[in-house]
Amino acid sequence: MLNKKTIQSFRETHLAPSLSLSYNDxxxxxxxxxxxxxDGDGNQYLDAVNNIQHVGHCHPKVVAAAxxxxxxxxxxxxxxxxxxxxxxxxxxxxxxxGLDVCFFTNSGxxxxxxxLRIARHITQSKETIVLDAAYHGNLSSLIEISPYKHDGxxxxxxxxxxxxxxxxxxxxxxxxxxxxxxxxxxxxxMAMDKIQESGKRVSVFIAESLMGCGGQLVLPNGFLKESxxxxxxxxxxxxxxxxxxxxxxxxxxxxxxxxxxxIPDIVTMGKSMGNGHPLSAVVTTRSIADxxxxxxxxxNSFGGNPVSCAVGHAVLKVIEEEELxxxxxxxxxxxxxxxxxxxxxxxxxxxVRGHGLFLGEELVRDLDSLEPAGNEAEQIVNxxxxxxxxxxxxxxxxNVLKIKPPMIFTRENALFLTETLNEILS
Ligand SMILES: Cc1ncc(COP(=O)(O)O)c(C=O)c1O
Numbered sequence: 434m435l436n437k438k439t440i441q442s443f444r445e446t447h448l449a450p451s452l453s454l455s456y457n458d459x460x461x462x463x464x465x466x467x468x469x470x471x472d473g474d475g476n477q478y479l480d481a482v483n484n485i486q487h488v489g490h491c492h493p494k495v496v497a498a499a500x501x502x503x504x505x506x507x508x509x510x511x512x513x514x515x516x517x518x519x520x521x522x523x524x525x526x527x528x529x530x531g532l533d534v535c536f537f538t539n540s541g542x543x544x545x546x547x548x549l550r551i552a553r554h555i556t557q558s559k560e561t562i563v564l565d566a567a568y569h570g571n572l573s574s575l576i577e578i579s580p581y582k583h584d585g586x587x588x589x590x591x592x593x594x595x596x597x598x599x600x601x602x603x604x605x606x607x608x609x610x611x612x613x614x615x616x617x618x619x620x621x622x623m624a625m626d627k628i629q630e631s632g633k634r635v636s637v638f639i640a641e642s643l644m645g646c647g648g649q650l651v652l653p654n655g656f657l658k659e660s661x662x663x664x665x666x667x668x669x670x671x672x673x674x675x676x677x678x679x680x681x682x683x684x685x686x687x688x689x690x691x692x693x694x695x696i697p698d699i700v701t702m703g704k705s706m707g708n709g710h711p712l713s714a715v716v717t718t719r720s721i722a723d724x725x726x727x728x729x730x731x732x733n734s735f736g737g738n739p740v741s742c743a744v745g746h747a748v749l750k751v752i753e754e755e756e757l758x759x760x761x762x763x764x765x766x767x768x769x770x771x772x773x774x775x776x777x778x779x780x781x782x783x784x785v786r787g788h789g790l791f792l793g794e795e796l797v798r799d800l801d802s803l804e805p806a807g808n809e810a811e812q813i814v815n816x817x818x819x820x821x822x823x824x825x826x827x828x829x830x831x832n833v834l835k836i837k838p839p840m841i842f843t844r845e846n847a848l849f850l851t852e853t854l855n856e857i858l859s
Pocket of ligand 1: 540541542543545568569570571641645646674675676677703704
């Protein structure tokens with residue numbers, strides 16, 4: 434086995450320098466099991482941040498589904514195949530009626546790119562409304578609509594067809610409080626008015642229903658409901674990006690958009706869908722899919738291949754069999770209440786937020802000025818790692834501790850996390 438130093442040196446020689454590593458002293462992980470990762474020296478780490486390994490690292494049923502199907506057949510989508518249709522049926526059963534046509538893709542980025550292409554075709558417009566600090570993927574089309582990237586280091590700003598509305602942040606945003614949804618929805622209206630004044634019309638409004646890279650942000654009440662209504666009145670479509678938050682993680686709900694009481698026109702999903710296997714999807718209505726079917730074939734070499742579909746179906750079954758949505762609710766509520774207890778003790782914690790096992794803790798230097806404690810957040814994440822717990826930071830000021838563990842996280846894990854965090858903060 435190569436040692437850590439050699440891997441790092443090979444990495445510097447052979448891998449693109451724009452790839453990043455986590456932690457000041459990067460980890461050399463050699464094994465994953467359940468909610469734990471193990472380094473080359475045999476040290477165990479509690480993984481409290483990997484929402485991709487949704488049902489746990491190397492879940493035996495998911496691994497078995499992949500290997501069994503691999504031994505039998507893996508081809509593209511141009512043949513009849515029961516793996517694909519069975520999975521599409523099981524997946525759409527989890528969505529509201531009407532959202533029942535699937536396009537399978539290989540990454541969240543690919544799903545969002547296709548969703549944009551569909552929306553642009555249907556509306557014959559490119560004018561796109563996005564939330565500030567949003568991230569929707571690494572393709573060129575998505576850097577364009579991701580302020581997290583195009584307004585960050587190395588970015589060159591939004592193109593003129595992208596309209597960015599203020600981050601709907603009830604804690605430190607332009608409008609504050611859980612009932613600020615109406616005010617942010619008015620910003621969506623203002624963006625559409627601007628589009629109309631320039632003689633164009635809105636194509637699409639795309640949003641995560643809880644923002645991930647935007648700082649584990651719970652959107653204010655009514656924001657999506659009101660925004661969707663306005664966008665649809667103007668002839669636009671609404672995309673819900675569920676790449677980070679879907680598949681039961683919310684606890685109360687299977688999908689993030691359900692927390693806001695809306696039904697999107699198009700849903701995109703990925704990450705947890707394949708538990709680490711590259712699998713993603715766009716799901717939409719029959720009428721939208723039929724209108725998009727304009728003669729140009731949609732072909733994807735890998736999207737929806739039998740192995741991917743077997744894996745995705747196994748993930749859905751494990752979520753059901755192990756009652757993981759229920760677990761996200763119970764353990765998530767418990768963890769959130771413990772984080773709130775820490776907030777009472779440590780003034781650096783300004784806000785605790787989230788749903789189920791998608792939680793965030795915003796750190797501030799001063800509870801009145803809300804000066805972001807970004808450096809402190811980074812130090813904490815590194816100290817947590819030294820004590821065997823993996824979390825990360827995010828948000829525009831990098832001051833939000835991100836907690837989004839595999840859905841098999843236990844109360845015991847939650848207690849270990851909060852006791853360790855308490856120790857570090859003390
Ligand atoms: C909300 C959201 N959408 C899309 C993506 C892109 O997904 P992928 O990295 O699978 O291309 C990400 C990735 O972090 C994401 O967080």
